[in-house]
Amino acid sequence: MNDISQPSKFELPTIFVIFGVTGDLVKKKILKALYHLYRKKRLPQRFRIYGFSRRDYDDGKLRSYLREIMQTNSYKEPEYFDEFLQAFSYVKGDFNIKVAYDDLAKTLGRVDGEWSICSNKLFYLAVPPTSYSDIVTNLHESGLTKPCGPEEGWTRVILEKPFGTDLATALGLDRQLGDLFKEEQIYRVDHYLGKETVKNILVFRFSNSFLTPSWNKNYIEKIEVRLLEHLDVQSRGEFYDKVGALRDVGQNHMLQLLGLFIMDHPYKFIPEDIRNKRSEALASLHVMSESDVAKRTYRGQYKGYLQEKGVDPKSQTETYFRIEARSDLPDFDGVPLILESGKAQECEMIEVIVTFKETPLCLYDVEGEQKNTLHYHIRPDEKITMKFFAKKPGFSNETAEHELGFDYNKAYSKELFVDDYESLLFDIIRGDQTLFVSTQEIMSEWKFIEPIVKTWKEQNKPALFEYEKGKKIEIKS
Ligand code: BG6
16 A cells, blocks of 8 residues: 655645535535545645536535535534635536536636646546536546646546446446546545445455465355345435445445455555455356346345335335355355345344354354354444354353454544545545456446346346335345
8 A cells, every 4th residue: 555654746736626516425425524634634735626516606605505514514623614615616517518627627727827836636526427428528628637747746536336337338437437547547436445344354354364274165154245224215216216225235335345355365465456356356256147146136125115205106126135146266166155235124234244164073062053153344333253152161061152352443432433435535635546446346246236137127036025124034045
């Protein structure tokens, strides 16, 4: 990873342009991340933020809009709000009309003139994917994305999932991006990779020698990735109905988690090697045939979903799925890799469970199976627990299950934690792509997901089942 004690490139003046500054992502994530970075002095010393949107705002109106978000969401240290908001200016424009980009280019040119330097430029596409194409084309045509040089005045573009709706659209988007930008300029955000617990996965796996010999098919019986959410689709019915659970969280967050659990050791702990190994892991997933899909996948919809606002009353969209995947990686060949996710679940639980095989020879009296499990909790719990067996005290040789554990929130004070978007934005500024999804990873994810979606849709196999909101779903495999 980059050496952040070397601030030279990082310190260059930087201009952020946020497309969709009045949208949901800025409101919920980006503004807070920028403010925290500002307060922690993790933004370049000289920076400006240009918010681009269609609304009839000016600088003053944008600042009061953002101020209100900061107040209603109780951001800390309100005495710094004004100072921070001074960095914001507004650019009104339609994403598909080039003239606004030409104006933006002139404005940014003036700022560079003021600073007497070619500043770094960071373009954040916080907009629905339908606008990506217009924005990147116009940015390119108005010359805004042209870096001044490799070391000075870089330009970077940031995009959010979903990257396409299937393999063909993902390829189309990628081709367009690839024509206009180099891969090192493109930052594809999967916010799961920025979570503290997720950033720890590789450290946990590769810094603890006791794990190394057992991290393979000889010892591991199965790996389960669970993303179970208590809430239903809430106000997102219209969006969700077109996407479904598998494309909403399976194609991205969950496959990324699985990749981190099964990938091989990177040659070095540097962005290229880590991304390559993650990518190899995703490419190793077996592409399922129709009969595999029918046998090894399940999909459900909660009762009441069809009455949600924006949902087609005859919708067949899944709000729950369970998939048993397989990988070709020599260490995991034949090991069931289970992905399970759902809305309106009994509990909120995002975790990866690694179940180890039973010891072939047990010395003591055991009732039932005796398998060790490693529970890697991502959210809301942020901890790692290991279930193991010990002898009960007394004359008998009975065993009992116990737990070893590490809890981030007990071990460290809350102030040390860095939010996902804060961490990702910091990495974008310093140019570290480790936590960003590469084009190869996106394609492998789609290659795995597409046949499943297709069989569900075209063959209606397996049939969609209905489940009660808040009740545990039991699937026997
Ligand atoms: C988003 C999905 O990408 O991830 C949501 O669109 C889901 O449906 C969310 O709820 C989960 O993310 P987090 O950070 O809340 O665990």
